[in-house]
Amino acid sequence: MYSQTMIRLNKEDNLSCMCKPSDSVKIKVQDINFFYGNQQALKDINLDVLENRVTAIIGPSGCGKSTFIRLLNRMNELVPKTTLTGRIYLDGQDIIGSCIDPVEIRRRVGMVFQKPNPFPKSIFENISYGLEVNGIKNKQFIEERVVESLKRAVLWEEVRTRLHDSALKLSGGQQQRLCIARCLAVKPEVLLFDEPCASLDPISTRKIEELILELKKDYTIAIVTHNMQQAARVSDFTGFFLLGELIELDKTENIFKAPKDKRTEDYITGRFG
Amino acid sequence: MERHFDHELDELNKNILKMGALVQEAIFKSIESLKTLDKDMATLVIDNDRVIDDCELKIDEECLVLLALRQPMAFDLRFITMAMKITTDLERIADLAADIAMRVLELVDKPLVKPLIDIPKLTELAKMMIKDAIDSFVNKDPDLAGKVILIDKEADRLRDIVQRELINDYILKDKSSIPRCIPLLLIARHLERICDHATNIAEDVIYMVKAKVVKHHPEKLNFDKGPQ
Numbered sequence: 001m002y003s004q005t006m007i008r009l010n011k012e013d014n015l016s017c018m019c020k021p022s023d024s025v026k027i028k029v030q031d032i033n034f035f036y037g038n039q040q041a042l043k044d045i046n047l048d049v050l051e052n053r054v055t056a057i058i059g060p061s062g063c064g065k066s067t068f069i070r071l072l073n074r075m076n077e078l079v080p081k082t083t084l085t086g087r088i089y090l091d092g093q094d095i096i097g098s099c100i101d102p103v104e105i106r107r108r109v110g111m112v113f114q115k116p117n118p119f120p121k122s123i124f125e126n127i128s129y130g131l132e133v134n135g136i137k138n139k140q141f142i143e144e145r146v147v148e149s150l151k152r153a154v155l156w157e158e159v160r161t162r163l164h165d166s167a168l169k170l171s172g173g174q175q176q177r178l179c180i181a182r183c184l185a186v187k188p189e190v191l192l193f194d195e196p197c198a199s200l201d202p203i204s205t206r207k208i209e210e211l212i213l214e215l216k217k218d219y220t221i222a223i224v225t226h227n228m229q230q231a232a233r234v235s236d237f238t239g240f241f242l243l244g245e246l247i248e249l250d251k252t253e254n255i256f257k258a259p260k261d262k263r264t265e266d267y268i269t270g271r272f273g
Numbered sequence: 274m275e276r277h278f279d280h281e282l283d284e285l286n287k288n289i290l291k292m293g294a295l296v297q298e299a300i301f302k303s304i305e306s307l308k309t310l311d312k313d314m315a316t317l318v319i320d321n322d323r324v325i326d327d328c329e330l331k332i333d334e335e336c337l338v339l340l341a342l343r344q345p346m347a348f349d350l351r352f353i354t355m356a357m358k359i360t361t362d363l364e365r366i367a368d369l370a371a372d373i374a375m376r377v378l379e380l381v382d383k384p385l386v387k388p389l390i391d392i393p394k395l396t397e398l399a400k401m402m403i404k405d406a407i408d409s410f411v412n413k414d415p416d417l418a419g420k421v422i423l424i425d426k427e428a429d430r431l432r433d434i435v436q437r438e439l440i441n442d443y444i445l446k447d448k449s450s451i452p453r454c455i456p457l458l459l460i461a462r463h464l465e466r467i468c469d470h471a472t473n474i475a476e477d478v479i480y481m482v483k484a485k486v487v488k489h490h491p492e493k494l495n496f497d498k499g500p501q
Contacts, residue, residue, distance in 0.1 A: 257346075
């Protein structure tokens with residue numbers, strides 16, 4: 001059944017109630033609680049990330065949205081004294097647990113950060129590095145994958161004549177697209193974006209947004225953003241986090257046109273706080 | 274936390290209220306001119322229509338600026354977009370008031386074909402519906418808006434009575450009465466259209482407040498479960 005709207009607060013709720021029958025769940029988050037020491041950062045989060053859709057996470061600073069997105073590829077494990085309970089399934093496979101290789105999870109679930117973080121290497125090496133780390137030595141294969149990744153990240157035309165220049169010479173927007181190309185090179189299935197345009201000008205921002213819309217044809221995408229217009233422009237679903245709780249998740253048009261929860265309304269209309 | 278944007282929305286609200294007051298005045302005067310067959314008052318209504326046209330343009334511009342600069346969301350978005358639609362209805366109501374005034378000018382040198390009975394009833398209904406529709410917008414009152422929508426059928430009924438009476442009792446019996454009957458037929462039609470525009474405004478108010486579409490779906494007027 002296709003339903004226009006619903007608020008999801010309980011684990012019994014399921015995104016499949018508001019999506020098309022052809023949509024499938026790529027990542028299922030179930031009963032997640034997360035602590036930094038004794039401080040609880042996420043409370044009873046239940047959420048489905050649908051395949052080939054863009055899911056935006058919005059909320060005020062400190063609401064847990066970045067913490068949440070970093071759980072999806074186990075990045076938070078790198079932070080000491082953290083505790084996680086609950087389950088996260090990627091294509092039905094539980095990715096929390098010692099028997100699962102976090103490096104393999106991070107290959108399948110790539111991440112682009114707020115600030116572009118290219119390696120202090122050439123443009124070419126920034127892309128080839130991940131392949132080499134994964135044991136690929138065939139130079140022709142690597143070259144082809146570098147070109148393919150740069151094309152997919154809509155950067156190829158701008159750098160094709162200077163592949164061996166330092167990546168640090170690129171503009172901020174180009175560096176961010178290079179980071180996206182670096183993710184794409186290892187053929188992930190999911191892309192996580194944590195404030196990807198926070199440090200970019202409007203033109204670079206628009207290019208990243210167009211890229212996200214293009215990439216969702218082949219990838220499942222989750223994006224954390226403070227920019228609500230950006231969430232409105234690029235996402236299919238939007239979740240509002242507040243004080244570690246998922247307050248409301250719905251189709252993006254419903255969230256921005258007629259949210260169900262007053263706390264969501266207050267936040268997106270700027271009456272919050 | 275108070276927003277600067279709230280002051281701009283208040284200003285928009287006030288401008289719509291002003292336009293609403295001008296429209297109500299236009300209806301009132303057009304109807305008064307009919308009752309007394311007052312040529313000067315009818316002419317005044319026709320001349321003043323451009324003031325209301327200017328109001329519409331000003332409010333439309335104000336809404337466009339707010340949409341472009343504030344990029345409103347949720348209720349703010351619904352408020353501004355519905356304000357644009359409501360001003361269009363208000364402007365059409367003012368046009369209809371001017372149309373009534375033009376019919377009055379056609380009638381001034383002719384004696385009325387009959388005493389007015391149902392047209393004054395329709396007139397009172399139209400005035401009440403417009404007032405309630407504007408009040409429901411200004412006070413963001415979906416219950417009052419719902420009442421406006423439900424009462425619209427009465428306007429249709431009164432228009433039908435006027436039409437039947439004029440056609441059956443006068444036009445069909447005495448063709449010489451046609452020049453005096455046609456303006457009255459049109460006035461009944463104009464008044465009924467005014468009620469339709471009041472209904473449109475009320476439907477927009479319900480969408481604005483409850484995010485619920487009742488346009489073309491009056492059965493959805495039971496809106497206990499809304500977002501606010």
